[in-house]
Amino acid sequence: MILVFRHLYLFLDSFSFLLLSALGLSIIYGMMGIINQAHGEFIMLGAYFTSLLSVALHIPFIISIFLGAILTGFLGLLLDRTIICRLYSRPLDSIVVTWGISLILSQGIRIILGNSVESISTPLGSFTIGNEKFSTYRMVLVAVAVITLMVVYYIFNHTEFGLKARATMQRSDIAKSLGVNTDKMYAATFFIGSFLAGLTGGLYSPTMMVVPTMGTSFNMQAFVTVIVGGSNPILGSFLSSALLGIVNSELSGWAGSFAGQIGLLIMAIIFIRICPLGVSGLVDRLKAVRR
Amino acid sequence: MKDKSKALLTSENIIFVVLLLLGLVLPTFTNAYRLSQYSYYYSMTILALSITLVWGYAGIFSFGQAAFMGLGAYIYGILSIAAGRDGFNIFALLIAVVIMMALGAALAYFMFYGGVNDVFVGLITMCFGIALQTFMGQTAGEEWQVLGVRLGGYNGLTGIPKISLFGFKLGDVAFYFFTFIILILVYAAIRYSKITNAGYSLTAIRENRSRSELFGFDVPKIQVIVFAISTGLAALAGVLYSVWGSYIAPDNLSMTQSTIPVVIVASGGRKNPTATVLFAILYYFLSGKLAASGSSLNYIILGAILIVVLLFIPEGLFSTLFSKMDKYILRRA
Amino acid sequence: MKKLSKRLFAAAMMTTLVSFSVAGCGGASSDDLPKVQGATRDSSIQDADGVIKIGIMEDLTGECALLGVQKVHAYQKAIDEINEAGGIDGMPVEIDLVDACSDNTKYQELSRKLILEDKCDVVMGCATSASREAVRPIFEDNNAILFYNNQYEGGVASHNVFCTGLVPEQQVVPLVPTMMETYGKKVYILAADYNFGQITALWFEQEVENNGGEIVGTEFVPMGTTQFSSTITKIQDAAPDILVVLAAGSSQTTFFEQWSTSGIKGLPMMTTVNIAQMYEHLQFDPPALANMHVVANYVMELETEDAKAFTEKMKNAFPDDAYFGMEAAASYEGINLYAKAVENAKTTETEAVIAALEEGITLEHMPSGTITMNGDTHHVTKDLVMIRCDETHELHFDANYSQVAPDWISKTLGINIKESAPNKQYTPLDTN
Structure with a gap:
């Protein structure tokens, strides 16, 4: 029993980390075709905003996370309107430009706010099963990850905005001719993507050291999850986080963190080779076969 | 005849000839230290050229170039240290390049014959690079030996020996010319290849894969060949780099190190090797100066330059400069 | 609109080119700065350019910057103190600060620059072991002195490297x-x-x-x-x-x-x-x-007289800094050890300074008390404390170890750097 729970706990922990790291990146990539190299830095910004709001201004932690995510979202929006919007038709150049942005963000934060800021310590303590202890906050993160995914799913599948956004993603020219303001859709998507990155940063800020370079530690996992997830950002992120969560937690538990990391990368390479469209592509294909 | 000579008289060629002459006389008016810096810039320029070839010409986006470079350097380092004879080192260089070409071909076969293309090639090469870096980073233990040479983990492989030619060990000046000549050869080969049939087929593949296939090009085969050559060039750059610093470490294989040459190629002018050469040398020169100034604005200035260049000069700084100069100074369309 | 974008384009082009050329010139002109003259006459120390130039090579950018900034501030404080007291036997000390960006290739590039172009008399720097191992051969080949002021895994036995940080x-x-x-x-x-x-x-x-x-x-x-x-x-x-x-x-x-x-x-x-x-x-x-x-050897909370004095003056000099730890102390001590060696050698010539350091310089009232450069191993003997952190994160000093010598290289491996330097790093695996 305890053994089962431990595996479950490690899997859920890994799953939520991958999902939260990747969701923002995945939405921006899936909807706009832009690989945002500054994604990790947006996560870092979210952590900074949250920590500053909660520690310096004594705003309750939950509200700080939300405000931090909104601030990050607006910063993303600003960058989109000033810089990224000029690159919609040049996805490869966007890699270079967003990399430049990431350099400026992480060093700029270091110059403005110093080498690290104080963050609040992890809330909620721990719970015990058998004679082993587990962090409660980490399980809360799992719940938050799932709720976030559901909200995003609702927005993109059951609102008018979502309909227009998906139309823009699939055929921007036709969407445009039908009166959808595609530019506005892209801007909104970038806002949501940055918001989610900021949210992730805020959520993980109590569990990590908040430093300007913390963003890079999310990048690898986020990219791999997006790769394996494939073209459909929401379904893909969910399925690939689940799949990679199992691989990562089992390998790390069995042979250490090194094996876990290498396992993720090898999974990604094999996956692209077998089905370049990712897990969501596989699901789409299965659906097509059924019909 | 006159037309032909006129066609050669472009601002790109003029600037290149000026640079070539400057490069040749540089050792007469600079010190040993600066000369050795240029050897380093030149080896990194070769790395950037490998991306011009694979991305600018053939449209294959590789994000693992630093990993190929680093692995090439590791192979050279292991072979030359294990052999322990100066005369052997030039062969170690060749072996490293050949092994890496074979590895590049194998990876390319795995990708292109499996129908992997576009951004996914970038992602596979990126994962390959990170996996390799993570792996090399944990080889500090005694059990990680190849041919009796300890891989050294995160601290890397140190004491990599210099290259000798005809029993003569290449010191600062000689090594400068060695890298300079290799750079010029690589550059010339890449420029020349553009006007050969092979070059035309690369352009065809870049512009439209499926149409090229319909015209009878064996697209995956050409992709494999060009990817292997580019991997070999990256390895060559790695060997020169490791000889320059007598050192190679997992850090040199990182994602950032792979991104920098891509950034250089994109900002200088993707389809133009001359632009790549110019921008690469300027980039490394500038980044060295910024670091030496001790200011913490280093990355901010570099980042800002990249953004400005790509936003307002999408074809690349030097590519655009060449065509503007042709138009306004040489009065040519 | 077209005109505007054209103008933007031209502006972008100009800015880029100008910033390239500015960066180029900036570096060149600072190298040609006139050197401080005059002070030489009162000094008995032999130095070609009449000023003792100390290269400082730490990370102000990137992953390791958290540590680099405290170390640089400690260097600055130590050098300011020396200059306020009239320099090293009357000769002023100049800082040549470079930012290695937490990048090992930059470390190599900058080491060569500091040694060959800027002609620094000594270089203090490196944070990670990887960065030190990347540049160590450069110092050995060019016969220049590197002070590595950082705690590390031990075992470096090099003619040209002096380690003032703690070892296992x-x-x-x-x-x-x-x-x-x-x-x-x-x-x-x-x-x-x-x-x-x-x-x-x-x-x-x-x-x-x-x-x-x-x-x-x-x-x-x-x-x-x-x-x-x-x-x-x-x-x-x-x-x-x-x-x-x-x-x-x-x-x-x-x-x-x-x-x-x-x-x-x-x-x-x-x-x-x-x-x-x-x-x-x-x-x-x-x-x-x-x-x-x-x-x-030192933390900011340590209550010995010498530690308190150091903490006090660092806090006054850099009130915005969050903390000074053992590497800041080691950096401060590194500068002072070098200064003493130059004073004893009466020259900045590499071999003479190394010989002076190998004689075993002892300094009192350093941040960690009395310290001695151990000539056989190029490491430093220090007073140490065992620090315990309690649940409220208050530090307790439970045990004192007086004058602990860094003698593993000499005792276990039988190496005496004074006599012959193997110029390599040893690990416990080498003892088997």
Whole structure:
């Protein structure tokens, strides 16, 4: 029993980390075709905003996370309107430009706010099963990850905005001719993507050291999850986080963190080779076969 | 005849000839230290050229170039240290390049014959690079030996020996010319290849894969060949780099190190090797100066330059400069 | 609109080209600055350009900047003090500061620049072992002096490198028996998966076995790891009496936060870096570092007269700095050791300065008290304390070790750098 729970706990922990790291990146990539190299830095910004709001201004932690995510979202929006919007038709150049942005963000934060800021310590303590202890906050993160995914799913599948956004993603020219303001859709998507990155940063800020370079530690996992997830950002992120969560937690538990990391990368390479469209592509294909 | 000579008289060629002459006389008016810096810039320029070839010409986006470079350097380092004879080192260089070409071909076969293309090639090469870096980073233990040479983990492989030619060990000046000549050869080969049939087929593949296939090009085969050559060039750059610093470490294989040459190629002018050469040398020169100034604005200035260049000069700084100069100074369309 | 974009384009082009050329000239002109003259006449010291130029090569950017800034400030303070007192025997000291950007290739590039172009008389710098190993051959080939003022895994035996930071025989050897007597014999090692972590882990293994203990588990974590749930469950499984944590870099220190919130309380921990280097006890809220033990020469909270004096003057000089740890102290001591050596040698010529350092300079009233450069090993003998961090993150100084010598290279390996320098780094594996 305890053994089962431990595996479950490690899997859920890994799953939520991958999902939260990747969701923002995945939405921006899936909807706009832009690989945002500054994604990790947006996560870092979210952590900074949250920590500053909660520690310096004594705003309750939950509200700080939300405000931090909104601030990050607006910063993303600003960058989109000033810089990224000029690159919609040049996805490869966007890699270079967003990399430049990431350099400026992480060093700029270091110059403005110093080498690290104080963050609040992890809330909620721990719970015990058998004679082993587990962090409660980490399980809360799992719940938050799932709720976030559901909200995003609702927005993109059951609102008018979502309909227009998906139309823009699939055929921007036709969407445009039908009166959808595609530019506005892209801007909104970038806002949501940055918001989610900021949210992730805020959520993980109590569990990590908040430093300007913390963003890079999310990048690898986020990219791999997006790769394996494939073209459909929401379904893909969910399925690939689940799949990679199992691989990562089992390998790390069995042979250490090194094996876990290498396992993720090898999974990604094999996956692209077998089905370049990712897990969501596989699901789409299965659906097509059924019909 | 006159037309032909006129066609050669472009601002790109003029600037290149000026640079070539400057490069040749540089050792007469600079010190040993600066000369050795240029050897380093030149080896990194070769790395950037490998991306011009694979991305600018053939449209294959590789994000693992630093990993190929680093692995090439590791192979050279292991072979030359294990052999322990100066005369052997030039062969170690060749072996490293050949092994890496074979590895590049194998990876390319795995990708292109499996129908992997576009951004996914970038992602596979990126994962390959990170996996390799993570792996090399944990080889500090005694059990990680190849041919009796300890891989050294995160601290890397140190004491990599210099290259000798005809029993003569290449010191600062000689090594400068060695890298300079290799750079010029690589550059010339890449420029020349553009006007050969092979070059035309690369352009065809870049512009439209499926149409090229319909015209009878064996697209995956050409992709494999060009990817292997580019991997070999990256390895060559790695060997020169490791000889320059007598050192190679997992850090040199990182994602950032792979991104920098891509950034250089994109900002200088993707389809133009001359632009790549110019921008690469300027980039490394500038980044060295910024670091030496001790200011913490280093990355901010570099980042800002990249953004400005790509936003307002999408074809690349030097590519655009060449065509503007042709138009306004040489009065040519 | 067209016109505007054209103008923007031209502006962009200009800015880029200008910034390139400015950067180019900026570097060149500062090299040609007239050197301070005049002071030379009163000084008995021989130096070609009449000023003692100290190259400072640390990380002001990137992953390691957290440490680089405190070290640079300590260098500045030490040099300011020397200049206020009229220089080294009347000769002024000049700083040549460069930013290595936490990038080992930059370290190599800058070492050559400092030695060959700027003609620095000595270079102080390097943070990680990887950066030191990257530049060590450059100093050896060009016969220049490098002061490595940083705690590390030990074993460097080079004619040209002087290490003023602590090494395992000063930290691990005294700590392990004290800890095992108090807490028990079962030890679990969690270490960063690179040379520092692996070699220091070997030291811990060796000492635990020498003291009759048992290693119940070892895990090496890749650099940059931030998620430790599986690691934590594994430690719980092994149920050790003492946990060794050798976390490196700001990402890995995240372990402490996740460890403390996992609810496992009070397991004694020991390390060689945390608290004294990157002040994790102030960066994390209590009780993340509860029951952590480390042996160090200086922390800001240390109450000895000399430590208090150093803390006081650093706080006055740099009121915005968050913390000064043992590397800041080592950096300050490095400058003073070099200054004393030049004073004794009466020249900045490399071999003469090395000979003066190898004679065994002793300085009093340094941040860690009385220190002595050990000529045989090029490392520094210091007074050490065992630091314990309690649940409220208050530091306690439970044990004192007086004048601990860094003598592993000479005693165990039988090397005397004074006589012949092997110019390599040794690890405990070399003793078998």
